[in-house]
Amino acid sequence: MTSISVLGCGWLGFPLAKHLVSNGFAVKGSVRSKEKIDSLEAISVTPFVLDIDGEIIDQSWGSFLDSDILIIAIPSKNQTGFTSLISILGSSPIKHVIFVSSTSVYTDNNAVVTEDVAASESSVLFQIESLFSQSSAFTTTVIRFSGLVGYQRNPGRFFQKSGRSISNPDAPVNMIHQDDCVELITQIIKQEKWDEVFNACADSHPSKREFYTKATQQIGVKTPEFIESETQTFKIISNEKIKKLLDYEFIYPDVMQISYDI
Structure with a gap:
């Protein structure tokens, strides 16, 4: 049985x-x-209490990393902590790492962004990705998720406090539902797609105006104020590679049809 550790x-x-x-x-x-x-x-x-931002040497990383695959699903940008973790990984049984990243590593280019587009070298998250990808002790697949939504994460709730506004209202959004995140990672493991970089985003890209208006209306929150602008700064994340290599059909391809009532 394949063993997996989820950090x-x-x-x-x-x-x-x-x-x-x-x-x-x-x-x-x-x-x-x-x-x-x-x-x-x-x-x-099997539970472990671990903290990448703490003193790694004093924690039970050895037992936690006694697995075939490690999935890193934490928002930390602690490069020192990740460097220490990679050092420990070198003497562990871990063969493959899935690093959960974000499409925020790309700058806005007012165009479609594929995995061939260079990430920003100044992005701390991209620098951490590179630490894992450059290791020869294991293979790393990086999956860059767009904005995470679904269930307890309703983007409309961000505007429950008054005074929050949205710039570039006619720029397209890039979002993905939790269920698709979970299934995409599962398929990467099942299909053994290692040493890859994937963008992961729903098919549809409505404007911020459309998306956030509906999100707030769903929960009875006042529609946010939109800061109008003649020019829009944006990027459109392409999901073609991950759909093709995994033969994947999104559970929630249209983000305008997502329900947050569970």
């Missing part, structure tokens, strides 16, 4: 770990506080 069982990592267990994998998961251990045990995930 960071939060908004994305927890449902991912649960889904991997249901697909027959042996899963270990990490949280940052002991209070969350019971929730992992309840879904048959």
